[in-house]
Amino acid sequence: MSGDAKQRIRGFIAGLVEGHAGNTVFSDSESLFQSGRLDSMSAVELVTFLETEFGIDFANVDFDIAMLDSVDLIEGFVAPMLRPAAGGMSARR
């Protein structure tokens, strides 16, 4: 996954955190949802962002919000889908 993509994810989450808790200081490994820093509305916005920004289709994923609980986890989730023919997951670029 390119550093640019990770920066875009981080930038988007910083906006969510700022809107939710007013503090944008967080590390890439820090829990976002389980810690209560972000709520479900943020989860919905994050899913929509990943769909539109990276063309990810969540329809056939065993979705659990825990897999998007930190910037590092999101990166780990998104990266394989951005590669062609990655495990049958659809990805539009």
Add this chain to the structure above:
Amino acid sequence: MSATLTSSAAVPAKAPESGQPGIRRLFAMEANARIVEFARTTLGRLLIILGFGTLLSLQYSWRYWLPVMLGAAACAYVAEHRMKLVALSTFAVLALDPLWFNSLDAVKGLAKNAGIEHPKAVPFLGYGATLSVFGLATALLALRQRFSDSKLAHRPVLLLLGIFSLLVAAATATTGHVEGIALWALAMTLGAYFWFICYALHDQGSRKPVSVVEHLGLFRPFWGSTSVSFGKGAAYLARFEARTAEELAVTQLKGLKLLLWARVLLYAREAWSTLVHQELGIPWFAEAIAWLTGGRSFSPWTGWASLVLSSVDLALGMAIFSHTIIGSARIAGFRLPRNMWRPLEARSLAEFWNRYYFYFKELLVDFFFYPTFLRCFKRHPRLRLFFATFMAAGVGNALFHFMREIDEVIKHGWYGAVAGYQSYLFYCLVLALGVGISQSRQRKSRPGGSFVRHWVLPCTGVWFFFLVLYVFGHEDRTLSLSERFRFLFFICGGTHER
């Protein structure tokens, strides 16, 4: 529908230093380094477990509290085998009483009608049905592993709903025959385990699959449950395991505190209902409706008081049982978030659900909201959010409760069961519309506005909405929709006449 509680509801991993004096130190004992240190000693651990057992013994017979106490101690202090010990404790509690959560009363009636009156007949049916459901779950987990790419593998609710429907259809067709008794026992038992199996099937697709025995050990785990899984499935629970001696001590102290709080609420509930119901003569909600339909004269204010009394009683009951369950899980070493967390502070309908019945809301989110949101109306953002919320708060909610009360079909037949359910369907419809609109209109919180505008008005609006909705949500299925409307009309200033 929110995916998390605020962090304050979950147990912090470490004990911060505390300089609080006197009584406040006792209330914040998990934040006191010296108390936490003591809780890590052999004597401290012994006192925690004995305190836990004592609190449970005030409420339950030894056949339940003793294995739960011993199980919690084993899970807490033999951490390397914690999940296996959870399973062992769950099976032990089940072996001692196969009907501890599933009385099969309706099946007892069927057995009696068929002339089967041996006292061991229904418990034996309970064992048989439970073993059959465990067998079915084991087979489904194996199939889930084997065909992980199939469409059904990603839709555990649909798969299980199909099986449940077939079972209920077969039981309905054979009602009145001996085999019908066994099929109804099986259907009711599958209904009781339904959402636990859904979580297991869902977790089977996670990165760290767990053994079948560990999945089964979380089906109605020994620390207690309703048809809702407090602690969800293995994957979720694993994230809340206490990993160090200090984490365990903090978790157990918070668990003990929650159990004590549940006890205090129990006494408060008894005192409250004695005061308003017996001393002040305010009727329970169902009684007030009976008064109204019976032509007894009373004021609309008494009707409002009855509504408040009954809804407060319901909320206290919910707090007591859910704090007991979560407190017990914490004693066993799981830092689970509370099920109920300051519901009166909710500023929106969606937030209220998150604070009032967290694990039920999570169930609806996991199995109805996200599957709908991720598949439907992707090009229409507002409709997409509204429809997913409607599917969770409305359809999922209605389905959950109808399945939970499937024994109503045995008692009253299909027509009677559906007719008795009409009020709850209406409740689900209004709730879904309310939460859906609330979600669509949700704005980012902007602290700093006036206290009245930021807190008082939104909180009061939420309480009033749920208070009025309680008229239709009250679970007495003998009260018809028209009777409830009539009651609402009366307390809003309508006439007493038919």
